[in-house]
Amino acid sequence: MDLVVKRSIMYAGLIQSAIVMYSVFVNPVINIANFVNDLPVGTDTSFLNTRAMGSVGHPVVLGAVLVPSILCWIDDMILGSKNKVTYAAIGLQLFALYLSYSRGSWISFVLVFIIMMIRYKKTSKIWALAAVSLPIVLYFDFLIQDILNRFAVFGQNDGSVSHRLLMYGWTWEQLVRGPRQLFFGEGLGGLMQRFIESPPSDGFLAIDNVFLTVLMQFGAIGFVLLLTMLWSVFYRHLWKGSSNSRWISFVILNMCIVGGTFEVFSWENTGVMFWILIGVSSSLLNRERQQQHSSIYLEKQDYSHRPLHHHLSS
Incomplete structure (x- = not known):
């Protein structure tokens, strides 16, 4: 089950990458042609003067779909799948x-x-990768310049950054209106009513932060429950689990980080992936418990069926 989910994430990212290559170098995908030319701050001189988004509907969501796939491919490579196909898949998706x-x-x-x-x-691999990448970076210096230009706007009039910072204060103002809002939130679907009654000062009716959204909808109680569930996943797979299941924690950790920039749960591509991985994590835990119980039961059965002189000697 977990292997099927992992392969699905890997191949989904690969398919999206192929769509990106087609939409950028051959022809725009029809339903995103208008959005492709709507470039954000810092990309007006970018490579090909475009911003890809595959078929998922938004470039930010495309990135959130590609990174889990890349991490799964890298995880496979670390665990022994080292071939040209793996390297090509990682390079294409990057x-x-x-x-x-x-x-x-x-x-x-x-x-x-x-x-x-x-x-x-594998910390030594990081330095080896940096040494190998340096000549490539120097050769394709225009790509690096594009990335630097994109980050350079953090200190400028970048609406996406200022809005996300604004929403921290706005969320707190809404939560402290009363005990019900603080502990239980506005309820699922109640966020839009708060936007209508008390819109943010910039007029953009979106929080763009999955954790703040959970706080607004389910209050402090729901937020603590979410953190508890995430801690359980990380503890189970990142620190204690076998290497074969660590990829789950890496993907969910990535979704938590990128969840600070957009509504992970509100987009089907990422929301479904997140909750399926939570289910896979729970399934693996139940399987481990069943195996432990079975081994204990077999040990007891083996002990009870030993001849009498074995019991006396022990």
């Missing part, structure tokens, strides 16, 4: 991720990749 110009996805990938290398005790 280029598609670059073309999304999603800063949140770029940051989350780098952070989780470093954590992955540390957890697998």
Whole structure:
């Protein structure tokens, strides 16, 4: 079951990357042609002067779909799947991720990749990768300049950053209106009513932060329950689990990081992936418990069926 889900994530990312290559170098996908030309701050001189989004509907969501796939491919490579197909798949998806110009996805990938290398005790690989990448970076310096230009706007009049910062204060103002709002929130679907009654000062009716959204909808109680569930996943797979299931924690950790920049649960592509992985994690836990109970039961059965002199001698 878990292997099927992992392969599905890997191949979904690969398919999206192929769609990105087609939409950028051949023909725009019809339903995103208008959005492709709507470039954000910092990409007006970018490579090909475009921002890819595959078929998922938004470049930020594309990045959030590609990074889990890339992490799964890298996890397979670390666990022994080292061949030309793996390297090509990772390279293709990294280029598609670059073309999304999603800063949140770029940051989350780098952070989780470093954590992955540390957890697998492959820190030396980071330096080796940097040494190999340096000539490539110098040759394709215009790509690096595009990335630097995209991050350079953090200190400028970048509406996406200022809005996300604004929503921290706005969320707190809504929560402290009363005990019910603080502990139980507005309820599922009640957020839009708060936007209508008390819109943010910039007029943009979206929080763009999954954790703040959970706080607004389910209050402090729901927020603590979410954190408890996430802690259980990380403890189970990142620190204690076998290497075969660590990919689950890496993907969910990435979704938590990028969830600070957009509504992960509100987009089917990422929301469904998140909750399926939570289900897979619970399924693996139940399987481990059943195996433990079975082994204990077999040991007891074996002991009870021993001859009498074995019991006396023991």
